[in-house]
Amino acid sequence: MFAASRFHARNHSNYWAFMLHRISGVALALFLPVHFWVLALAAKSLNGFLVWAHQPLVEYAEAGLVLLLALHLTGGLRVLVLEFLPWHNWQKTAIAISGGVSLGVALVFMLNLT
Amino acid sequence: MDSRVLQTWELSLWRGTEEGRFASYQVPCRERQTVLDVVTYVQRHIDASVSYRFACRVGMCGSCAMTVNGVPRWTCRTRIAEVAQGNRIAIAPLSHLPVIKDLVCDMSVFFEKWTTAGGAFVPTPGATDNFAHIPPDHAARRAADAAIECIGCGVCYAGCDVVGWRPEYLGPAALNRAWTLVNDARDGAGAERIAAVAGDAGCHACHSQQNCTRHCPKHLNPAASIAGLKRRAAAALWRGGS
Numbered sequence: 001m002f003a004a005s006r007f008h009a010r011n012h013s014n015y016w017a018f019m020l021h022r023i024s025g026v027a028l029a030l031f032l033p034v035h036f037w038v039l040a041l042a043a044k045s046l047n048g049f050l051v052w053a054h055q056p057l058v059e060y061a062e063a064g065l066v067l068l069l070a071l072h073l074t075g076g077l078r079v080l081v082l083e084f085l086p087w088h089n090w091q092k093t094a095i096a097i098s099g100g101v102s103l104g105v106a107l108v109f110m111l112n113l114t
Numbered sequence: 115m116d117s118r119v120l121q122t123w124e125l126s127l128w129r130g131t132e133e134g135r136f137a138s139y140q141v142p143c144r145e146r147q148t149v150l151d152v153v154t155y156v157q158r159h160i161d162a163s164v165s166y167r168f169a170c171r172v173g174m175c176g177s178c179a180m181t182v183n184g185v186p187r188w189t190c191r192t193r194i195a196e197v198a199q200g201n202r203i204a205i206a207p208l209s210h211l212p213v214i215k216d217l218v219c220d221m222s223v224f225f226e227k228w229t230t231a232g233g234a235f236v237p238t239p240g241a242t243d244n245f246a247h248i249p250p251d252h253a254a255r256r257a258a259d260a261a262i263e264c265i266g267c268g269v270c271y272a273g274c275d276v277v278g279w280r281p282e283y284l285g286p287a288a289l290n291r292a293w294t295l296v297n298d299a300r301d302g303a304g305a306e307r308i309a310a311v312a313g314d315a316g317c318h319a320c321h322s323q324q325n326c327t328r329h330c331p332k333h334l335n336p337a338a339s340i341a342g343l344k345r346r347a348a349a350a351l352w353r354g355g356s
């Protein structure tokens with residue numbers, strides 16, 4: 001009963017936006033170093049790199065990273081707008097815009113790959 | 115949830131201090147019963163040793179806040195039928211505050227933080243000589259008005275995750291109070307107050323999760339007040355202030 005209640009007390013769009021921002025931030029901190037490291041390993045020969053970069057797994061992983069970055073970037077911009085412009089009650093719209101733009105960016109990235 | 119079709123509430127009440135347990139009670143359903151009515155029933159008819167606080171019963175004093183089915187609420191103006199899960203209801207003291215006994219918390223830390231955040235009005239020299247002229251539609255006046263009706267119930271404080279993570283965080287209520295004074299043209303301690311709230315445990319610790327705004331029974335928006343303080347603190351830093 002209490003686990004459900006703890007959830008209930010936090011189940012509103014601004015809290016979701018916060019969680020998404022935190023999770024994407026932590027995930028970026030974890031995966032970006034891996035991304036750069038693997039990139040550095042693979043880039044030792046350009047040809048090998050191009051072949052490597054076209055593996056489906058790599059492409060999906062990269063698209064995931066772009067989605068994370070887009071989510072975190074737009075989420076971060078949302079926080080900045082919210083706190084540094086005079087307060088308005090269109091925050092839900094800001095959350096929706098931030099989510100929508102992120103998905104859009106990730107999709108464009110995936111389309112570009114194919 | 116129609117309370118008339120139910121016979122009894124299955125109540126779990128927190129008994130003890132920080133160490134304690136939920137005890138079960140059955141309380142007859144009445145129409146338009148509040149959560150506070152149900153706790154009062156237990157104390158008057160089942161177990162007189164149950165401790166809880168209330169004073170006004172009409173949402174003015176801010177003394178009756180408790181955790182009701184996991185959510186911090188004022189109990190005197192919360193209809194039990196609107197928050198029960200079926201006929202089950204669990205009532206605990208507010209989170210983030212030391213428990214004295216049963217449903218009674220020690221609110222001292224909560225109010226000490228109001229003082230730390232510069233919650234006391236400091237009149238400008240000469241302020242008492244004459245009435246201040248503050249037009250009702252003045253922007254600062256409206257900002258203060260929007261935040262002034264706080265009853266000090268502690269619901270926002272209990273609902274804020276940052277208070278839970280960092281016990282030294284001043285919290286939404288104290289910062290909301292500071293914001294009303296920052297916007298008060300008669301107050302002369304603006305710079306000191308901004309310095310008091312701009313520290314590590316002050317307004318910048320808030321992540322704008324807005325649990326406070328979500329749960330405040332007076333429909334205030336402490337998150338917006340805190341955002342206002344963040345802007346003032348940033349502006350003070352920009353101008354080379356504290």
Ligand code: HEM
Pocket residue numbers: 018021022024025026028029032069072073076077079080320321322
């Ligand atoms: C792309 C531009 C970026 C912007 C505009 C941005 C913006 C922000 C902002 C405004 C916050 C504060 C959120 C809050 O107060 O709750 C934040 C938190 C954070 N950021 Fe970023 N960030 C960016 C890039 C990154 C990157 C590349 C990483 C990973 C290395 C990262 C990791 C984090 C983490 C872990 C947090 C803490 C999350 C939290 O407090 O909830 N950020 N970011």
Ligand code: SF4
Pocket residue numbers: 273274275276277285286319320321322323324325326327336337340
């Ligand atoms: S908006 Fe800030 S003060 Fe309000 S609940 Fe969230 S973290 Fe706490």
Ligand code: SF4
Pocket residue numbers: 263264265266267268269270271286287290329330331332333334336
């Ligand atoms: S801001 Fe709202 S929830 Fe917080 S103490 Fe004041 S009245 Fe209670």
Ligand code: FES
Pocket residue numbers: 168169170171172173174175176177178179188189190191
């Ligand atoms: S008893 Fe006064 S606010 Fe509930």
